[in-house]
Amino acid sequence: MRWATLSLKNIGDEELNLLDVRLNSLDAYSIAIHGTGSYVASLGPREEKVLPFQIQANATGRVYVSLDGFKNGEPFHWESPDMRLKVGQELAELVSLFALTQPYPPAGEQIKCEATLLGLIPSRGLRLGFWAETPSGEFEELGIVETKDLSGGEVARYAAEVTPEEEGLYTIHAYLYHGTRRIGHKVDKVYVREA
Amino acid sequence: MTKRHPIEYEMSPRSVEAGVRWLTLKLKNLGAEDLTNLEVRLNSLDTQSLDVFGTGSYLSTLKTGEEKEISFQVSAHTTGSAYVTLDGQKKDKPWHWESPALLVSVGKDVAELVSLFALTEPYPILGEVITCEAIVRGLAPSRNLVLEFWAQTPSGKFRSLAKEGMGFLAAGQEIRRTFDITPEEEGIYILHAYLYDGAKRIGHQTEYLSMTI
Numbered sequence A: 001m002r003w004a005t006l007s008l009k010n011i012g013d014e015e016l017n018l019l020d021v022r023l024n025s026l027d028a029y030s031i032a033i034h035g036t037g038s039y040v041a042s043l044g045p046r047e048e049k050v051l052p053f054q055i056q057a058n059a060t061g062r063v064y065v066s067l068d069g070f071k072n073g074e075p076f077h078w079e080s081p082d083m084r085l086k087v088g089q090e091l092a093e094l095v096s097l098f099a100l101t102q103p104y105p106p107a108g109e110q111i112k113c114e115a116t117l118l119g120l121i122p123s124r125g126l127r128l129g130f131w132a133e134t135p136s137g138e139f140e141e142l143g144i145v146e147t148k149d150l151s152g153g154e155v156a157r158y159a160a161e162v163t164p165e166e167e168g169l170y171t172i173h174a175y176l177y178h179g180t181r182r183i184g185h186k187v188d189k190v191y192v193r194e195a
Numbered sequence B: 001m002t003k004r005h006p007i008e009y010e011m012s013p014r015s016v017e018a019g020v021r022w023l024t025l026k027l028k029n030l031g032a033e034d035l036t037n038l039e040v041r042l043n044s045l046d047t048q049s050l051d052v053f054g055t056g057s058y059l060s061t062l063k064t065g066e067e068k069e070i071s072f073q074v075s076a077h078t079t080g081s082a083y084v085t086l087d088g089q090k091k092d093k094p095w096h097w098e099s100p101a102l103l104v105s106v107g108k109d110v111a112e113l114v115s116l117f118a119l120t121e122p123y124p125i126l127g128e129v130i131t132c133e134a135i136v137r138g139l140a141p142s143r144n145l146v147l148e149f150w151a152q153t154p155s156g157k158f159r160s161l162a163k164e165g166m167g168f169l170a171a172g173q174e175i176r177r178t179f180d181i182t183p184e185e186e187g188i189y190i191l192h193a194y195l196y197d198g199a200k201r202i203g204h205q206t207e208y209l210s211m212t213i
Helices: none
Strands: A002-009 A016-025 A031-033 A038-043 A048-057 A061-071 A074-079 A083-085 A092-100 A111-119 A127-133 A139-146 A155-162 A168-178 A181-192 B002-004 B007-012 B019-029 B035-044 B050-052 B057-062 B067-076 B080-090 B093-098 B102-106 B111-119 B130-138 B145-152 B158-165 B174-181 B187-197 B200-211
Touching: A002 A016, A002 A061, A016 A031, A016 A048, A031 A061, A038 A048, A074 B200, A092 A168, A092 A181, A092 B200, A111 A127, A111 A168, A111 A181, A127 A155, A139 A155, A139 B002, A181 B093, A181 B111, B007 B080, B019 B035, B019 B080, B035 B050, B035 B067, B050 B080, B057 B067, B067 B102, B111 B187, B111 B200, B130 B145, B130 B187, B130 B200, B145 B174, B158 B174
Parallel strands: none
Antiparallel strands: A002 A048, A016 A038, A016 A061, A031 A048, A061 A074, A061 A083, A092 A111, A111 A155, A127 A139, A127 A168, A168 A181, B002 B007, B007 B019, B019 B067, B035 B057, B035 B080, B050 B067, B080 B093, B080 B102, B111 B130, B130 B174, B145 B158, B145 B187, B187 B200
16 A cells, blocks of 8 residues: 655646546556545645545556546546556566557458567566457457566567457457566557458 | 356446446356455456446355356446456466456447547658547537547657547447647657547547657
8 A cells, every 4th residue: 555646736827626636547456546536625826736645556557637626617627648657666568569550451361469578677487468359249369478588678579460350349458477467468459340 | 248268257237327336247167177265356447437446355266167246336437447357376376367348338428439540550650640530429419529639758748639529420420530640759659539528528548659760
């Protein structure tokens, strides 16, 4: 259990009122936020407030801030982009997953999916799994690989292939595991059109 | 029931009204070994949309062929996704399993932000103009929708790219909107599309671009 502190400053010309301030997790398994947020009665122009949030930090994850309240008597909503919150010292980071295809590929065309790993400290024996979620809801394994030994700062790329047979949205997943601990997860989406 | 070996799973209902609601998860062990000391969690992928109360449930065993039901209380604000994790032991060794994302529809939104795609080859080069396309589908007649596009740069800046009203959108109608971006930094860009109905954000999609020199 840890505390994260949020500093907010109103750089607009109008006062913001009755603000519900929330820190939102984009993966509650990695980072769970306790409580239902904070209340700020008013945040005037150039005024700054500092709000603490208690979190359960299990693994590196992403969070963002949302404000819901009023500006000039009208409902007001604002949200930050997502922010990476690093938890502990992971061995490696799953940096990206991309389906290497043109936009809207036709059904029946083989698509290579490439994951990029970055070693953070020397590691061996990580497991990288590729999966595809089909438009009809099936969850198919594309491949599982043992990654090579990685040193800090080393980049490695691994790929799997999928040949979509259905029209619609495919979601490709890459999961990086250290033992049974999932230390990375990325998705990419591919909209497959009729051949 | 959907399968990801060795678990068959189903969550219901998949459509709820906004407020505090209950979701029920069915789990069946399809594997040849018993699973023990299971921590079962439902994990939100956006706690602003869907917030799951509590720290999960405990199952001392889920035997081969056995099925169990677990209920989770959630605060449902807007349509969002969650996934299930199981952490426990199989043959006395640590074991982890997780489902893909399960979409839960909340209330009756007037439209859905279906997708956001960058219309480019993988790993585009710096200086190239990239067109991105968002698709919005009407679920009920509407007039007040606003679509915003933003880019998060590798150096952490957050830039507004476009903001436009959608005009009249009928139920079942699909509208495509495009915007251009010319990335100038090497690294990963995160593109965001937000769909608003008044001050309520009813859709959010992201797309990643890895820019190379």
